Amino acid sequence: MWNLTEEQQMIQKTVRDWAAAKLAPRAEQYEHDKLFDVALYKEFAGLGFPGIRYPEALGGGGGGILDMCIWVKELARVLPGFAISASVACGLGAKMLGYGTDAQQQTWLVPTIEGTMIGAFGLTEPNAGSDATNLQTRAVKDGDDWVLNGAKTFITNGIVADYILVSAKTGPGKSEIGIFIVPQGTEGLHAAPIDKNCWYSSDTALLSLENCRIPADHLIGAADGGLNLLTNNLNEGRVTFAAHCYGIAEGCFDGALDYVHQRTAFGKRVSDFQNTQFKLAEMKMKLDLAWTYIMRAAAEVESNPGAGVTASICKNYAAQICEEIAREARHLLGGYGCMNEYAVGRLSRDVFVAEVGEGTREINYRVIWKALTQNYR
Ligand SMILES: Cc1cc2nc3c(=O)[nH]c(=O)nc-3n(C[C@H](O)[C@H](O)[C@H](O)COP(=O)(O)OP(=O)(O)OC[C@H]3O[C@@H](n4cnc5c(N)ncnc54)[C@H](O)[C@@H]3O)c2cc1C
Structure with a gap:
């Protein structure tokens, strides 16, 4: 259960390679231009990932929540803004079309699955x-x-x-x-x-x-059925968003690990300072715990879409470690952590919103608290 299947490893490798080849070289330009590149999204969609969570009968991949988490985190570790637009284009709101009529699904959902249409959720x-x-x-x-x-x-x-x-x-x-x-x-x-x-x-x-x-x-x-549609999708959205947060954290960690092995100070590599080693070890612990919980939450929400406490713990923990890891990673780069040429600087700009999307920290704490206190009411 705690390892990716062969198919999931392939999703991870395909998206990682695609992001390294297509997204990373243009990332800083997109950030500078404040641009979501629709053409690049459609190229990515051509690989079939936007449809991964939808039924095969509609042209989707018939995959699970974890499959979507994998591609979202792989994009987020390179360019979180592109990753969020890509996941909203085919996920967040579009999933509600699954409750629509056949005609609605044919007109709006099938092209979304194919990646020729982009959705938004208002x-x-x-x-x-x-x-x-x-x-x-x-x-x-x-x-x-x-x-x-x-x-x-x-x-x-x-x-x-x-x-x-x-x-x-x-x-x-x-x-x-x-x-x-x-x-x-x-x-x-x-x-x-x-x-x-x-x-x-x-x-x-x-x-x-x-x-x-x-x-x-x-x-x-x-x-008057909108509230049900919204709540039906809420928990899956939170787990997927947790994967987005995890991706940012992993990108920051990888960037810092690489940097401290190259940078020297006082005649040593920065990685030779014990403080650096402990910091990176602690970051790795947090990453592994967050990913393990994402795997658990993906499985649990898939079998029980109402698993709200698990989804809220998952989202809040991933958002929290995302902020902590980005802050430490940036610090390990010294002044270069403030420079756009380093991915760590770019990624760590996007951590604040991790605490806001898919229910703020407090809204997710409310879900957890309500369950804790139910026997005392
Ligand atoms: C970049 C970005 C993209 C977004 N994309 C979308 C999108 O595509 N579609 C969409 O519909 N929305 C989107 N959102 C909106 C996002 O979901 C909301 O910002 C979020 O739900 C919080 O709402 P709010 O900003 O109005 O804050 P508020 O609800 O006003 O909260 C303000 C503060 O009060 C706290 N608070 C509120 N209620 C309680 C409570 N009961 N107990 C304790 N504290 C509380 C909050 O935690 C927060 O700290 C996006 C937001 C951002 C920043």
Whole structure:
């Protein structure tokens, strides 16, 4: 159980080689240009990885959560921004299309699996982040259409996506939420880039929806069934995001290990100082524990998608060690840790957002605490 299968080792090697050849040489340029390279994503998608988690009947690979974790972490260890856009393009929101009608799946999901379409997931709003039931975006039925009004913020792929899965209130009740497929180019949908200080190679947008008219067949499932769709996907998303955090940590660790064997100070290699050795040994311990837990969580959430405590522990621990390892790795590079030419400097820019995505640290602690206290209520 604790070793990758031959097939998983092949996924890892293929993506690692691809990322080293195609992504690493362009990484700094993408960061400088603040660009998610859609053409490169489509080239990557041609290898079949975006479809890995989807049923073979839809053209997917029929693989498990761990298979997706492997390719996500391999991209994240080179360029986290590209990795997040790639995983959102085919994962996060798109997985909800699995609950859609056959027609919705053929129109939107199959091209997503093939990598010819890019998806985005629009839940967060300027005044509703962690408290997702406080959405202000409204969907009102008008004849055969739904009319959407509201705003969404921090939406990954919001500009480059072919469609955005938008969550909107369909009634006054807290849980009356529907998920709508809003095609890019819909009249009244406007997307503007957001100037952020992380994930430069990812596209992040502020969306406004002004009287966006959507045909009735663009609603996924029931008009008040959105909350279920969101929670069904939550735990898998957290485990996959943990793999993203792990990838950043591993990239920082590898960069630091390499650097300390080359750099000299006081007539010695930096790796000869015992402080350096202990730091790297500690980082390795954290990495191995995080990956072992990701493997466990992937298996557990696959057999029980409601395994919330495991998913939250997995995500929080990976995000925590990601931040710790990046900080120490950067320090081992001295001033060069602040330079863009070193991958460690670039990767460690992206650790802060690890504590925010897929539920902030506190939101995941809440899940764990609720389980701890249930017998005392
Ligand atoms: C680069 C980037 C990309 C993103 N991509 C997407 C995307 O594609 N789609 C999407 O829908 N969203 C996306 N998000 C949004 C992300 O999911 C939210 O930022 C996150 O859920 C937190 O919401 P918030 O920013 O509104 O913070 P808030 O919810 O306002 O939280 C602020 C602080 O309060 C704390 N807090 C909140 N509630 C509690 C509580 N009950 N107990 C204790 N502390 C609490 C939080 O932990 C946090 O520290 C993205 C965010 C970023 C930064």
